[in-house]
Amino acid sequence: MGESDDHDTRDGDAVPSYPPLPVTSWAVLGMLAFGEELSGNDLKKWADWSIGFFYWSPSVSQVYGELKKLESMGLVASRTISETGVRGRRVYAATSEGMDAVRAWVRDAPVEIPVLKHGVMLRIWLGHLSDPEHLKSLVRAHIENMEQLRARAALHADHSTREPGWAFPRMSLRWALRYFEAEIELSRALFDEIDEAAEQFAAARVDGTGLLAPQVPGSWRTVEDVVSGLTRG
Numbered sequence: 001m002g003e004s005d006d007h008d009t010r011d012g013d014a015v016p017s018y019p020p021l022p023v024t025s026w027a028v029l030g031m032l033a034f035g036e037e038l039s040g041n042d043l044k045k046w047a048d049w050s051i052g053f054f055y056w057s058p059s060v061s062q063v064y065g066e067l068k069k070l071e072s073m074g075l076v077a078s079r080t081i082s083e084t085g086v087r088g089r090r091v092y093a094a095t096s097e098g099m100d101a102v103r104a105w106v107r108d109a110p111v112e113i114p115v116l117k118h119g120v121m122l123r124i125w126l127g128h129l130s131d132p133e134h135l136k137s138l139v140r141a142h143i144e145n146m147e148q149l150r151a152r153a154a155l156h157a158d159h160s161t162r163e164p165g166w167a168f169p170r171m172s173l174r175w176a177l178r179y180f181e182a183e184i185e186l187s188r189a190l191f192d193e194i195d196e197a198a199e200q201f202a203a204a205r206v207d208g209t210g211l212l213a214p215q216v217p218g219s220w221r222t223v224e225d226v227v228s229g230l231t232r233g
Helices: 023-034 040-049 060-072 096-108 119-125 132-158 164-188 190-201 219-232
Strands: 007-010 013-016 076-083 086-094
Touching: 023 040, 023 060, 023 086, 023 096, 040 060, 040 086, 060 076, 086 096, 119 132, 132 164, 132 190, 164 190
Parallel strands: none
Antiparallel strands: 007 013, 076 086
């Protein structure tokens, strides 16, 4: 066999057999890869039930925007279905071209490194502008939110066994459950660490406005140079 079946070649370079689309487009197309015709509202519910726990929870307008794009490219097709006494609704299905494209994307597209954006940790990073008790209250609220998400993920995972084709989504939901459990444990450890940080911060110099007065201005540059050197080494 010569070149990979999933790639064409052009001037000696491998050309992906999937179009250049944002990951959100692939997520919507992927939700149509489970063999059902779905409306935009259905897809919104499907996202909230599954990928919303670990990747993306789109608005209905975002879903329809992605569907319009995918349909214009021939990756999905739509039709209007009517039910007695109910206004017709438009449902979407992946085309054979869409299935080929999303299959190639899953197999061959580079996997992006997850980017963590943690609102609680950003505020703890700026903890010198707050006080320990307020920071702890933020952590407690965060733990409550994580416990609710953990319970929802567990409930969804428990009810995902009815279809054998949902085996991998169920695995993803169970991963989300473990992720929320780990987040809760990490957050509980912050209570003692906040007290320790407050004790260490007591030695810092602060002016009348609350602005820090560094003991060695610019020392962060030296730290960055050391870390960069260790990384390169």
